[in-house]
Amino acid sequence: MSDQEPLETKAPAPPSAPFRESSGEEEAFAAFYRSFLPTLVGFLIWQGAGASLAADLAQESMIKAWRGWSTIRSPRAWVRRVSSRELVRHYSRVEEDPVNPVPDGANANALISRPQELAEWENGxxxxxxxxxxxxxxxxxxxxxxxxxxxxxxxxxxxxxxxxxxxxxxxxxxxxxxxxxxxxxxx
Structure with missing residues (x-):
């Protein structure tokens, strides 16, 4: 190769998703998600969130949990802590109530799938x-x-x-x- 020949350069590789060792992690997270999501939504409702807000915050916390799943040692406490902090952040950002608030039951919520769960929630x-x-x-x-x-x-x-x-x-x-x-x- 002479001094006049251009050097070959390779384009950088695109960032890849975090490496997952096995589908065992995916299965473990999926089982955790299915079993714990309704509990997490209820936990946020107990703290004063409406059903829709609680479902949104729970979902966002679960996304964060999935991203760091391999490093989380106590997932139930971890997602409670994350969702609780997000609820506090949400309340600190709210400056005023809407003029005509939309009732929580106005839209069917996919995270509350069984009507008897909704009835139990209403009793509370x-x-x-x-x-x-x-x-x-x-x-x-x-x-x-x-x-x-x-x-x-x-x-x-x-x-x-x-x-x-x-x-x-x-x-x-x-x-x-x-x-x-x-x-x-x-x-």
Whole structure:
């Protein structure tokens, strides 16, 4: 090759998708997705999200989980944490309510496929009404607690002090109990 001949260059290879060792990972994620998605949607609803928003945030969290599936050690806690943070971000971006809000049941939601699940969800609306007046942090720790996490586990997942979690749980439970008692006396 002489100094006058042009050097051959190759075009860079296009970026490839992350390498997956086996379809076992895909099957494991698919099973996790199918079994846990309804639970995740419910978890977000307990924190105050409407059904449509909860379904969207759950779906986005599952996409993020798939992208990092091989590195996630506790997928249930991981997607709860990610979706919970996304819900907080969503609320921080909202500046005002729409003039004519669209009711949650206006469009059929593919993530709530069985009508009996929807009926059960509707039966839980009374308790959601009680929870609606709680501050966001109290709703958040209560949702984690209802899903079976201890105060120390919740504190670790949310990056706050366990004493703060216990205090918020106590305040939330006391507030809900007081409201339930007041409703019972009114009827």
């Amino acid at each position: 609306q009374e308790i959601l009404g009680l929870l609606e007046s709680l501050p966001p942090r109290q709703r958040q720790v209560l949702a984690w607690s209802v899903d079976g996490y201890s105060p120390s586990e919740i504190a670790e997942e949310l990056g706050i002090d366990p004493a703060t979690v216990r205090a918020n749980l106590m305040k939330a439970r006391h507030s809900v109990a007081s409201r339930m008692k007041a409703r019972g006396e009114e009827e």
